[in-house]
Amino acid sequence: MSKPDTQTPRGRYRAQVREEVKRHAWEQIAAAGASALSLNAIAKQMGMSGPALYRYFASRDELITELIRDAYRSLADTFRARARADAGSKAGAGADLGDLAHALRGWALDDPQRYFLIYGTPVPGYRAPEDTTRTASEIMAVILDACAAAPAGSPGSPASPAEKLPTTHPSPFDAHLDAHRAWAGPHPAPSSALHRALLFWTRLHGVLSLELAGHFAGMGFDPAQLYTAEAEAVMGR
Template sequence: MAAEAVSPRERYRSQVRADIKAHAWKQIAKSGASGLSLNAIAKELGMSGPALYRYFGSRDELITELIRDAYRGLAETFRAAAGSRAGIEGLAHVLRRWALDDPQRYFLVYGTPVPGYHAPDDITAIAQEIMAALLDVCAAAEPEAPASAGFTAHLA
């Protein structure tokens, strides 16, 4: 079954949305998520503020899309690490590396809440994917003997 062809208009819309998100990430990196301004992004892209609202209906809609992207990226990173049997310590290093490589994404999902923003329910589901990867690694880890087990064995 052949994939449906994407019209030039749909490709253009997708590209403009990607450009808006790229500018939003730059803005967040510079002044934090609370400083996100759709009008400033529109100006940087050479469009009017109202024109930008054809691509994202509100600031919250754009923030939600950015959070989705950040969580999906982290979930994919965790799945790849979990598949390589990285272990709990390995996943901790993966999370740290992800945070250092993309600090604006890390702070958007784990930092100070954005004033006035309320995430939709599907964001929680994406966050649960990350927790599921962590729990899978924990479940697969062999329990270690308590440090005192070796000591008591020597006493016997």
């Protein structure tokens, strides 16, 4: 019984109300930003008193934590579905990094507010509880699997095939990661794969977040092609 409270009518009603609160919360975030979230305003929209709503979410921060958890969970599910599909169609463990990059962009474009809630400007005054990062670690584990399964080569190699060279020289940052790899847990990936996983995160976030915030609008080039070029650079293709 991992979710005992949805087994009773009272429990199901509670779950329904919480879902409705979250729908209103996303609307508020789209209209006025996460930092302007107001439980009282949501109560008013739902025809409830403030104190009645506080029985479902004890504070604004509890509501934000739930939205962040949902967002991480949704991305983790998207990545794991991709990894399963790749494992079914190809030999070798782990998803294809290019497929994960493509899945990440689709997920972000599908709901930019959700993307920004977890990867955008922090909400002032909000502190995520420790366990919020557990799902973030699951996401990183899928990326690490894919990086460990990727062909050898330096992370961040240039996109042109003519320049691709297999190498055994660890970069200075690889050496640094070798000494600071606790964040990867017991994952056996070599430090070059850890480096690649970080670049998958930072480089794709760099393009995606600027695209979603409208910085490329009017510049004329196709952000999808820049994104693909960066994904290929991370893969060393």
